[in-house]
Amino acid sequence: MMVIDRAVKEMYASGNVAFIQNASLQQKVFLLSLRAAIRKAGIPEVSLGDVAFVHRQLCQMHELAIPTYDQVAKICSQLGATRCILTESSILDVHQQVRLAIAEDDITVALRPDPFFQKIATS
Secondary structure, three states, X not given: OHHHHHHHHHHHHOHHHHHHHHOOHHHXXXXXXXXXXXXXXXXXXXXXXXXXHHHHHHHHHOOOXXXXXXXXXXXXXXHHHOOOXXXXXXXXXXXXXXXXXXXXXXXXXXXXXXXXXXXXXXX
């Protein structure tokens, strides 16, 4: 039992999980939006425009402040600077390709304890 407890604590303490847990609300929504867009497309890389569309939908569905495209691009840039996501260039336009640089499971594990994000993750 102690081994399992230690493994769970180490998993939550991993760099990516800790980063996601401490990220801003909009950054967390962006990561969920990117994951959703990737799953829908069936490929590991999607356009920033697709992610922004999903992001805005999630915000609207869950009564969050709906960010402008420029705000979503800024969130993308911030996450890119942390190497949490990868972008094809430094110019953030709607056609730019974006991909996760972390495991999808890290997002799930990081947001699992938060009831609000459990609701969003299942929508």
